[in-house]
Amino acid sequence: MAADPFDSALDLLRRLNPKQTTDHLNDIISLCPDLTEDLLSSVDQPLGVRRCKQTGRDYLLCDYNRDGDSHRSPWSNQFDPPLDGGEPGVGGASAEGGSEGAGEAGLPGDRVRRMEVRANEAFDVYRDLYYEGGVSSVYFWNLDDGFAGVVLLKKSSPQGNTAAEGVWDSIHVFEASERGRTTNYKLTSTVILNLSQGGARASGGGGGGSLDLSGNMTRQVEQDLPVESDESHIVNIGRLVEDMELKMRNLLQEVYFGKLKGVVGDLRSVGSLSEGQRDRDAQRELIGSMRR
Incomplete structure (x- = not known):
């Protein structure tokens, strides 16, 4: 029975270096473009930072404020870059990841x-x-x-x-x-x-x-x-x-x-090797005397 590509992608990401999750995710998406929205809404990535052009304040980028390649600023409520065809309607995503709008965030x-x-x-x-x-x-x-x-x-x-x-x-x-x-x-x-x-x-x-x-x-x-x-x-x-x-x-x-x-x-001893050896010898001598 063939493995599900989405489950295989998630399993692969769990086994790779978590510090490079974004790079690994982009590589998988380039190989399997059909999984783009599912992976972006399911895999937590380090947060990006962008400056709001209207207010000059920094805000964070994630899948929940993303619509295509644009992200909404919480300070101005505007998308950057502006969306083609105007602003989206009211929408959103489920907190459990099954999104009515994950990746297509509405106002x-x-x-x-x-x-x-x-x-x-x-x-x-x-x-x-x-x-x-x-x-x-x-x-x-x-x-x-x-x-x-x-x-x-x-x-x-x-x-x-x-x-x-x-x-x-x-x-x-x-x-x-x-x-x-x-x-x-x-x-x-x-x-x-x-x-x-x-x-x-x-x-x-x-x-x-x-x-x-x-x-x-x-x-x-x-x-x-x-x-x-x-x-x-x-x-x-x-x-x-x-x-x-x-x-x-x-x-x-x-x-x-x-x-x-x-x-x-366990790897590094604070004392010298000779002191450690003396302690081990004294321990063995004490245990031996107790057994006599």
Whole structure:
């Protein structure tokens, strides 16, 4: 039985270097153009940055604000480059990736757009407090029984530091199903982390060596929360994203840095070899005396 090309492409991407996901994805798309929309809406990539021509503010690029080769700015609500034939109608995508408009993002309705503007203002403050820099963007779109959206956050290492590089991308896709005084929120969060150490130090012969640590993590949560007004949606989404980012940061610290510390500790001895040998000899002598 022949393997499904889409499943095979996803399986291949999981086995390749996550730091080069965008390059690998473009290579697969060039080989299988029919999979373009499905792959772009299913594979999380490092977020691109573009400057809004109307406001001069940076915003993040993803599949949820893309229409063809154009991306919508959350600050001006305009597509860049402008779409042929005018602006699209109201549309959007499902938070679970089955898109009514993933890759063909429409403009949100008036009410949802007002919430989008407020959410961008709120998460701009969150970004400044938690990340002390970087770029944030929030995009909303309409659903039949509510609305959905994505919260994007990106932080890169300071420019000009060639010895150490680091990029954090977090993508929080949510779906809000309104049910009277309560709303059901489904949140899918992905963190893409790229860390490297080396570059100038390694090539300069300083003996520092090089390190490349890259990967991603995805978690989901579903919760019913009370809603009194549209402002309550912003508060609820903010709390869900904040809690999820805290949990994922702790998991990354344990998985990435805890495992790395253990590996380095096994490979590198802090003391000299002679001291280590003396300790092992003393240990064997002690165990031998206990057996007599």
